[in-house]
Amino acid sequence: MYGDPATIRKILTELGDTWAVVGLSTNRERAAYGVAQVLQRYGKRVVPVHPKAESVHGEQGYASLSDIPFPVDVVDVFVNSELAGPVADEAARIGAGAVWFQLGVVDEDAYHRTREAGLEMVMDRCPAIEIPRLG
Numbered sequence: 001m002y003g004d005p006a007t008i009r010k011i012l013t014e015l016g017d018t019w020a021v022v023g024l025s026t027n028r029e030r031a032a033y034g035v036a037q038v039l040q041r042y043g044k045r046v047v048p049v050h051p052k053a054e055s056v057h058g059e060q061g062y063a064s065l066s067d068i069p070f071p072v073d074v075v076d077v078f079v080n081s082e083l084a085g086p087v088a089d090e091a092a093r094i095g096a097g098a099v100w101f102q103l104g105v106v107d108e109d110a111y112h113r114t115r116e117a118g119l120e121m122v123m124d125r126c127p128a129i130e131i132p133r134l135g
Contacts, residue, residue: 002123008130015097016073017044023078024048032078038128065090074098085110092117
């Protein structure tokens with residue numbers, strides 16, 4: 001329900017290539033680090049969003065979505081489910097086209113708010129798993 005194939009395909013192929021990855025830092029042990037590398041290999045621009053605003057994978061980091069000085073197409077969320085809703089709300093405020101909650105990140109209220117705001121949304125899925133499946 002929260003990751004139908006048509007929506008996944010649309011986000012990965014039609015909505016644009018600038019992905020803000022919330023929770024991405026220089027910590028190579030975190031899932032966000034590897035997923036961001038996969039997204040880059042598939043032509044996505046990965047923008048790190050983390051309180052430390054570290055540069056990762058050659059891209060300048062920002063402390064929040066609102067600090068990014070250019071349009072963002074997709075917001076990929078690597079934070080706990082309890083913190084994910086406000087990130088989705090911020091994604092809507094900055095005009096992103098979609099929100100993607102990573103594996104294990106589920107907030108049904110945020111899903112409905114995000115969809116009502118006109119954004120595409122996927123929850124509890126990983127783009128690094130889904131993008132190679134597109135063929």
